[in-house]
Amino acid sequence: MKISVAGTGYVGLVTAVCLAEKGNIVTCLDIDMGKIALMQKGFSPIFEPKLEELMQKNRDNIVYTSDYIMAYRDADVIIIGVGTPEKKDGSANLKYVFEVAKQIAETVERDCIVIVKSTVPVGTNDKVEQIIKENRKCKVNIEVVSNPEFLSQGTAVQDTLNATRIVLGVESQKAESILKQMYSQFEIPFVITDRRSAEMIKYAANDFLALKISYINEMANLCEIVGANIEDVAKGMGMDPRIGDRFLNAGIGYGGSCFPKDTKALHWLASFNDYELKTVKAAIEVNENQKIKLIKKSKKYFDSFKGLNIAVLGLTFKPGTDDLRDAPSLVNIPLLIEDGANVKAWDPVGMDNFRKIYPDEIKYCNSIEETLIDTDICFIFTEWPEIKNFKLEKFTRLMKNPLVLDGRNCYSLDEAEKRGLIYESIGRRKVF
Numbered sequence: 001m002k003i004s005v006a007g008t009g010y011v012g013l014v015t016a017v018c019l020a021e022k023g024n025i026v027t028c029l030d031i032d033m034g035k036i037a038l039m040q041k042g043f044s045p046i047f048e049p050k051l052e053e054l055m056q057k058n059r060d061n062i063v064y065t066s067d068y069i070m071a072y073r074d075a076d077v078i079i080i081g082v083g084t085p086e087k088k089d090g091s092a093n094l095k096y097v098f099e100v101a102k103q104i105a106e107t108v109e110r111d112c113i114v115i116v117k118s119t120v121p122v123g124t125n126d127k128v129e130q131i132i133k134e135n136r137k138c139k140v141n142i143e144v145v146s147n148p149e150f151l152s153q154g155t156a157v158q159d160t161l162n163a164t165r166i167v168l169g170v171e172s173q174k175a176e177s178i179l180k181q182m183y184s185q186f187e188i189p190f191v192i193t194d195r196r197s198a199e200m201i202k203y204a205a206n207d208f209l210a211l212k213i214s215y216i217n218e219m220a221n222l223c224e225i226v227g228a229n230i231e232d233v234a235k236g237m238g239m240d241p242r243i244g245d246r247f248l249n250a251g252i253g254y255g256g257s258c259f260p261k262d263t264k265a266l267h268w269l270a271s272f273n274d275y276e277l278k279t280v281k282a283a284i285e286v287n288e289n290q291k292i293k294l295i296k297k298s299k300k301y302f303d304s305f306k307g308l309n310i311a312v313l314g315l316t317f318k319p320g321t322d323d324l325r326d327a328p329s330l331v332n333i334p335l336l337i338e339d340g341a342n343v344k345a346w347d348p349v350g351m352d353n354f355r356k357i358y359p360d361e362i363k364y365c366n367s368i369e370e371t372l373i374d375t376d377i378c379f380i381f382t383e384w385p386e387i388k389n390f391k392l393e394k395f396t397r398l399m400k401n402p403l404v405l406d407g408r409n410c411y412s413l414d415e416a417e418k419r420g421l422i423y424e425s426i427g428r429r430k431v432f
């Protein structure tokens with residue numbers, strides 16, 4: 001089976017490499033020549049555990065190119081994994097997906113299956129099929145299948161090779177059997193449905209997870225007001241198998257390339273159809289407020305950040321990724337800078353990407369220690385293991401004033417107190 005993948009981001013590249021690992025020959029296509037040049041040399045353009053190792057192991061089965069004619073012309077299967085970012089009004093921007101559909105229509109010379117793996121609103125697969133049918137140069141038969149992706153950044157390879165399910169939204173038995181053949185080596189259960197339901201499954205699943213995070217964050221906020229401890233509350237909730245213990249860590253909200261945009265896109269789609277999605281709307285609002293919770297807490301200590309030396313630990317939206325999209329750091333750091341703070345920051349893999357947005361406004365440090373020296377406040381935005389395992393006495397030793405505002409509940413309240421920190425976290429209180 002000749003498989004081509006359009007887009008070599010977190011989804012496209014990981015999918016391609018995992019399909020190669022299972023014995024397929026895969027062509028990876030991207031419009032970003034820089035990425036292609038890097039991958040041709042055997043390097044991954046993104047930080048994702050195990051990815052580069054598998055790229056190198058399977059180098060004989062993967063071709064990297066920016067030539068879409070070569071990629072699409074004689075493919076059996078074309079997987080669309082390009083981005084679907086948020087538009088100003090909250091809806092999904094489908095221009096990259098439709099661009100690929102047009103390029104496929106122009107070039108494809110034999111029957112093939114087009115898989116839409118990008119997260120797209122209900123009805124998009126129909127449009128992709130229509131674009132291909134209306135623009136195709138050769139009288140070939142093309143079927144479009146919805147096959148949404150559920151991987152998490154940071155564990156993307158693992159998630160793809162051991163996914164909990166493969167959702168296939170198909171409109172014919174032929175398409176179903178080709179897709180089942182492509183995934184035959186994966187031994188993962190299939191959920192077979194129609195295209196619109198498959199598109200909806202992806203949004204419904206992501207928005208449910210976002211809702212779960214916003215729910216626990218609201219509970220944490222209430223815990224602070226009424227004097228309860230969110231960690232015990234979450235533990236007591238999570239032991240109920242109907243609830244489950246994942247996504248119950250209170251903090252400064254979700255970020256990343258999916259939850260923020262997918263909640264807004266589904267809310268937009270509902271509004272467009274004259275339906276108000278109240279739960280998802282609440283999840284979005286809670287998250288927006290939660291992101292600046294530490295700044296609000298800091299007002300207890302300082303009216304303004306003007307002239308203060310501030311340490312920031314963690315820039316990425318979560319540990320295990322170099323991705324900054326919608327990370328809380330991107331909301332908070334500009335507020336600190338605008339208010340006149342001198343900001344120093346450290347992140348194990350996110351600094352290069354952050355530097356592209358803020359090249360000179362903050363000082364990038366080589367270690368946590370260097371970041372903390374002589375600072376008045378330390379903000380923690382990402383729970384990297386290096387931060388969680390950092391010796392607490394070093395905060396007291398290195399900072400001018402050991403005020404630590406922790407948005408990810410990295411340390412125990414007891415330990416923080418014992419080591420002399422002035423420590424604020426989310427939704428917790430010391431009981432005894």
Ligand code: NAD
Binds near residue numbers: 009012100118119120
């Ligand atoms: P990304 O931004 O990391 O990668 C998209 C890639 O597509 C880029 O490299 C871009 O250059 C390339 N591209 C754009 N137009 C192209 C074209 N015409 N031909 C070839 N390549 C083109 O995006 P991502 O994070 O991998 O997300 C892709 C899709 O998958 C989105 O819809 C997203 O919502 C969804 N998704 C993402 C994740 C995740 O964790 N990142 C998880 C599940 C689903």
